[in-house]
Amino acid sequence: MSTDLLALENQVCFALAVATRKVIGAYRPLLDPMGLTHPQYLVMLALWQDSPRRVVDLSRALALEPATLSPLLKRLEAAGLLTRARGADERTLDVELTDAGRALRTEAETVPPRVAAMLDMSVAELDAMRATLNRVIAAADAVAA
Amino acid sequence: MSTDLLALENQVCFALAVATRKVIGAYRPLLDPMGLTHPQYLVMLALWQDSPRRVVDLSRALALEPATLSPLLKRLEAAGLLTRARGADERTLDVELTDAGRALRTEAETVPPRVAAMLDMSVAELDAMRATLNRVIAAADAVAA
DNA sequence: TCACAATCATTAGTGTACTAACTAATTGGT
DNA sequence: ACCAATTAGTTAGTACACTAATGATTGTGA
Numbered sequence: 630m631s632t633d634l635l636a637l638e639n640q641v642c643f644a645l646a647v648a649t650r651k652v653i654g655a656y657r658p659l660l661d662p663m664g665l666t667h668p669q670y671l672v673m674l675a676l677w678q679d680s681p682r683r684v685v686d687l688s689r690a691l692a693l694e695p696a697t698l699s700p701l702l703k704r705l706e707a708a709g710l711l712t713r714a715r716g717a718d719e720r721t722l723d724v725e726l727t728d729a730g731r732a733l734r735t736e737a738e739t740v741p742p743r744v745a746a747m748l749d750m751s752v753a754e755l756d757a758m759r760a761t762l763n764r765v766i767a768a769a770d771a772v773a774a
Numbered sequence: 775m776s777t778d779l780l781a782l783e784n785q786v787c788f789a790l791a792v793a794t795r796k797v798i799g800a801y802r803p804l805l806d807p808m809g810l811t812h813p814q815y816l817v818m819l820a821l822w823q824d825s826p827r828r829v830v831d832l833s834r835a836l837a838l839e840p841a842t843l844s845p846l847l848k849r850l851e852a853a854g855l856l857t858r859a860r861g862a863d864e865r866t867l868d869v870e871l872t873d874a875g876r877a878l879r880t881e882a883e884t885v886p887p888r889v890a891a892m893l894d895m896s897v898a899e900l901d902a903m904r905a906t907l908n909r910v911i912a913a914a915d916a917v918a919a
Numbered sequence: 920t921c922a923c924a925a926t927c928a929t930t931a932g933t934g935t936a937c938t939a940a941c942t943a944a945t946t947g948g949t
Numbered sequence: 950a951c952c953a954a955t956t957a958g959t960t961a962g963t964a965c966a967c968t969a970a971t972g973a974t975t976g977t978g979a
Contacts, residue, residue: 634886644907647837649794651914692792720957747917762789769796772892865927865974
């Protein structure tokens with residue numbers, strides 16, 4: 630018996646794409662009150678870990694092209710959550726949290742527990758999934774390089 | 775020691791988003807010669823399984839909004855891979871493969887094995903990951919409903 | 920039967936996300 | 950000191966993906 634190689638339900642890429650969209654969708658009601666989209670939330674997570682930092686640095690941390698980050702950062706600046714200023718090296722741009730940006734962290738801390746509750750999976754299961762996804766990321770990176 | 779709840783590397787949503795982007799990126803060199811983007815490839819998979827079918831039907835199968843599907847289908851029609859025609863029910867649109875669309879399947883059959891080789895994971899591991907992702911999808915759906 | 924709700928697809932508007940091309944600044948080799 | 954190569958960020962162009970609103974058709978209940 631030949632399991633259909635091209636069947637939609639057999640594609641890991643399809644399961645990945647749908648899961649990502651659904652999970653991001655589940656974040657929406659939590660992030661909307663904070664005035665953030667999911668990619669913007671990830672940028673804020675990166676900055677709460679380390680601020681100020683340069684655009685290239687954020688690009689590497691978030692695995693996003695600088696071209697994607699540029700308009701994203703402008704929106705967050707317009708929202709008053711961060712500032713963008715040229716560094717000592719005039720080529721670089723220092724991205725730094727404002728007081729409002731730092732303050733938002735308190736609200737954000739309630740997000741991960743609520744999401745974990747929604748997904749209805751144990752911490753161990755979530756860790757295992759993250760590990761698998763990181764393996765996939767590494768493998769896909771190896772191909773690209 | 776408190777593991778940082780808001781650390782980027784601890785977020786499942788981040789691992790999911792990056793893995794999806796990287797995997798789709800890995801498909802690019804395989805799909806480019808076929809003239810397809812990854813979302814277009816998924817639409818073709820759905821149609822190879824069942825054609826003709828209506829837009830709502832595709833929407834449900836692909837977990838995409840009709841509003842997303844509409845322009846996507848127009849591009850595939852412009853590429854000569856499918857036709858769009860009103861059905862017996864004048865509200866619905868029947869999407870049907872052309873000969874060129876059906877012919878493309880042969881080329882597509884070489885894609886999944888090459889991707890599997892890139893990811894460097896066993897069939898059992900890929901199956902397990904798909905199962906986990908489907909659980910996540912179901913959980914996220916349950917919240918939305 | 921006939922107003923009214925439900926269904927199907929599209930359009931408009933916003934926000935990613937990519938590649939390719941560009942500008943500006945710095946660095947390194949000669 | 951100068952020019953080529955490199956580095957950093959932005960802009961332009963294409964393609965998703967979502968919500969909300971619209972238009973057109975069909976189904977339904979008093």
